[in-house]
Amino acid sequence: MSEPEFKLPTPSARELLWRGFFSENPVFRLALSLCPAVAVTTTAKNGLLMGIAVLAVQVLSSFTVVCVRRWIHDKVRIPVYTIIIATWVTVIDMCCAALVPAVYAEIGLYIKLIVAFAIIISRLELFASQQPLGPSLVDGFAMGLGFAFAMVLIGSLREALGGGTFWGIALLPDRPLLFLLLPAGGFFTIGLLMAAMNWIDLWRGRRLPGSGGGHA
Amino acid sequence: MNDPTNQTPTVDRREFWRIVRSLAVACVLAATVLGIVFTRTEPSIRALTIEREQETVRRLLDLPDSARIDEIRRYAGHAVTGYLMPTTLRVHTEEGSLLRQIPVPQALQAAPAEERDRWVTEQLGDAELLGRFFIGRHPKGTVAGYVTEASQYGFKSLIRFFVALNPIFQIQGVEILAHEEDPGLGAEITRPWFRNQFIGRSVDDLATLAVVKGPMPADRPATVTADTPIYAVTGATISSRALTDGVKQAVAHLQYRVRLLGIADGGDNE
Numbered sequence: 150m151s152e153p154e155f156k157l158p159t160p161s162a163r164e165l166l167w168r169g170f171f172s173e174n175p176v177f178r179l180a181l182s183l184c185p186a187v188a189v190t191t192t193a194k195n196g197l198l199m200g201i202a203v204l205a206v207q208v209l210s211s212f213t214v215v216c217v218r219r220w221i222h223d224k225v226r227i228p229v230y231t232i233i234i235a236t237w238v239t240v241i242d243m244c245c246a247a248l249v250p251a252v253y254a255e256i257g258l259y260i261k262l263i264v265a266f267a268i269i270i271s272r273l274e275l276f277a278s279q280q281p282l283g284p285s286l287v288d289g290f291a292m293g294l295g296f297a298f299a300m301v302l303i304g305s306l307r308e309a310l311g312g313g314t315f316w317g318i319a320l321l322p323d324r325p326l327l328f329l330l331l332p333a334g335g336f337f338t339i340g341l342l343m344a345a346m347n348w349i350d351l352w353r354g355r356r357l358p359g360s361g362g363g364h365a
Numbered sequence: 366m367n368d369p370t371n372q373t374p375t376v377d378r379r380e381f382w383r384i385v386r387s388l389a390v391a392c393v394l395a396a397t398v399l400g401i402v403f404t405r406t407e408p409s410i411r412a413l414t415i416e417r418e419q420e421t422v423r424r425l426l427d428l429p430d431s432a433r434i435d436e437i438r439r440y441a442g443h444a445v446t447g448y449l450m451p452t453t454l455r456v457h458t459e460e461g462s463l464l465r466q467i468p469v470p471q472a473l474q475a476a477p478a479e480e481r482d483r484w485v486t487e488q489l490g491d492a493e494l495l496g497r498f499f500i501g502r503h504p505k506g507t508v509a510g511y512v513t514e515a516s517q518y519g520f521k522s523l524i525r526f527f528v529a530l531n532p533i534f535q536i537q538g539v540e541i542l543a544h545e546e547d548p549g550l551g552a553e554i555t556r557p558w559f560r561n562q563f564i565g566r567s568v569d570d571l572a573t574l575a576v577v578k579g580p581m582p583a584d585r586p587a588t589v590t591a592d593t594p595i596y597a598v599t600g601a602t603i604s605s606r607a608l609t610d611g612v613k614q615a616v617a618h619l620q621y622r623v624r625l626l627g628i629a630d631g632g633d634n635e
Contacts, residue, residue, distance in 0.1 A: 191548040222387035229391045236395040240402050247406035250413045312549055327600075330549035 159280055162287045169291030175268040176299035176339065177346045182266045186300060187335030189259050193316055196304025198256040200297020202241065204290070206263050209237045211277040211289035218278050230273045235264045268296060303338050411477060425529035425538040426501040426510040435500040438481070439622070442489035448626055449485055456489065461625055498619055500628060508532050508628065513619040514542075517611025520603045521545045524554070528563075528615045536563045539612060551604035559598055559605070563612055565589045568620060571613045576606050 160168070175181050190196045213233050221229045242260045245253040263269070272292050277285040308314055311329030313321035328334045419434050426432075440447040445464060448455045452474060454467040473484055486492045498513040510532060516525045522545040529537040539560040546552045553559060558581075566574060570591045581596035597605035 220387070221391070222384050225384050225388050228388060232391050232395050236398055239399055243402050243406040243410070247409040247413070250417070324549070327549055331547060 159284045162284070165284065165287045166291045166294070169288070169293075169295035170298060171295075171346070173292075173295075174299055174346070175292055175296045176303070177343050179268070179271070180343075181268040181271060182296070183336070183339060185259075185262045185266060186303065187332050187339070188262070190300055190304040190307055190335060190338075191330050192308040192312070192314075193301055193304040195255075195259075196300035196302075197297065198252070199259050200293070200300040202256060202260050203263055203266060203269070203296050203300075204293030205241060206234065206237050206266075207269050207272060207293040207296075208286060208289040210234050210269055210273060211285045212282070213237070214273045214277040215280075215282045215285045226278065227270070227274070230270050230278075231264075233273075234266075234269055238263045268292060299342075302342060303335070306338050306342075307335060421527060421540060422499045422501060422512045422529075425512055425527060425540060426531075427537070428501050428503075428509055431504055432509065433502045433504070433506075435502065436497060437500065437622075437626070438478070438485075438497050439495045440482075440485050440489065440492040441495050442492045445489065446495075447485055447489050447492055448622070449481060450626070454485060454488055455626065457625065498622070510537060511619055511623065513615050515611055515615035515618075517607050517614070519544060519546050519554075519607040520551045520601070521547070524604070524608060524611065526608065526611065526615075528612055528619070530616065530619065534568045534616065534620055536566045536612070536616070539563045539608075541608075546601070546604050550598070551601040553598040553601060554604050554608050559596075560608070562589070562595050563609075568616060571616055574609065574613065576602070576609050578602055 169175075171178075173179060176183065176186055185199075189199045210230070210233050214230060217233075218226075238260060242257070245260065246257065272289060276288045280288070305315065307329045308316075309320055310326045311324060311334060312327075313319065313324045326334070329338060422428075422434050423430065423432060428434075435451050438449040440449065442456070444459055446457045446459060448457065449469070452469050454469060456464045456467070458464055467488055469481075469484075473481055482492070482494055496514060498511060500511055501509040503509050510530055512527050512529045514525070514527055516523045518524070523543075524541060524546070525543040527538075527540040527542060529539070531537050541555040541560065544552065544555065546554065566589060570589075573591070575594040576597050577594045578597050578599075580599055585593070585596070595605065595609050
């Protein structure tokens with residue numbers, strides 16, 4: 150419909166990057182997309198590949214939403230956002246399979262999962278549908294980077310402590326915590342990293358949010 | 366519509382059509398983009414899949430790039446089994462006797478698998494693809510080995526794998542194509558140390574092959590004998606047993622089919 154008014158102040162690029170990485174990190178702060186994050190972060194490499202794929206889909210979807218939002222009827226915006234995300238995910242899936250088969254063999258399974266990632270649709274709804282093009286792209290990029298950072302961090306910890314390797318290279322003589330490789334271990338890892346983030350926040354002199362770390 | 370006493374909400378028709386239009390346009394645009402990308406990428410995706418498969422077969426059988434790989438596709442029809450060879454479709458009864466042979470039209474011999482499947486369905490009236498195996502041939506045409514595709518339920522879901530055999534049905538390699546076993550546990554069956562335990566086993570060895578709980582002893586001899594067991598992955602005995610059972614069945618079925626089609630005797634040396 151008509152172009153929405155920019156009611157919210159537009160944050161600076163630096164502020165947006167900080168939000169994506171730390172203060173509003175998709176995994177550790179917003180607690181979004183945890184199930185797929187747990188499913189793929191058994192190694193650092195898997196985490197990174199997934200992070201890059203999410204980054205690409207986030208930026209492309211934010212860009213598309215900014216371009217077409219004036220024609221999207223307000224009552225069906227969420228279904229239309231879903232269609233946009235699903236289209237980009239499928240396009241990336243097909244192009245990867247045709248152009249970079251070696252990479253696709255590694256991440257093919259995960260790319261399709263991105264359609265259901267709550268973080269992407271939440272950025273479209275909260276940011277790209279209300280802000281100008283430039284900041285929307287920066288926001289998509291920052292959130293994608295923040296997600297990739299979280300995935301690599303979780304993947305490295307699980308791979309090192311659960312599998313005794315790092316980037317596929319043997320690190321430890323045995324596997325100290327094999328259980329971290331299982332889904333439950335993934336949630337423990339994320340929980341501990343969330344606690345660490347909160348601790349850093351306290352140390353920086355901030356107060357913890359009253360309702361806990363994640364979204365209600 | 367603005368009357369507050371009106372209990373049933375009336376539908377604003379113009380609003381309704383605007384919503385419909387908005388959604389319809391989004392769907393049509395998305396479908397157009399996907400259609401264009403699909404037609405551009407599909408041929409190379411299909412070519413890459415076939416190429417990767419042929420490469421795997423060649424590697425498992427240790428064949429040079431010049432070697433020919435024939436694919437045999439097996440179908441279930443009405444109380445018959447169809448075997449699609451490179452140039453003929455052989456129709457057998459379920460007991461195994463040959464009913465008839467239909468030559469494959471020249472144009473179809475190099476056609477995509479889906480088109481050949483459709484042709485077989487027409488010939489048999491009704492057909493469902495059951496499985497496939499590959500024959501690796503030396504440049505002269507003699508059989509260099511077989512690779513059969515099979516699957517077996519593991520701990521979580523189907524494990525899909527290739528078993529490669531030499532012409533006298535000794536295992537030359539096992540390769541896991543797809544699985545959903547747990548990383549670090551069941552997924553260890555994809556590691557060479559585990560799957561290479563099958564190498565060198567003959568059909569007779571497989572009949573009595575046992576799976577024992579690991580770990581593998583350090584002094585396990587390099588060459589297997591008839592009674593060397595398969596040492597299971599620690600913590601993943603079910604996955605290890607499943608793959609072993611799957612390999613046993615796949616080899617038995619392949620041997621039966623190769624004899625049935627007369628491939629080993631050079632009878633169907635197409």
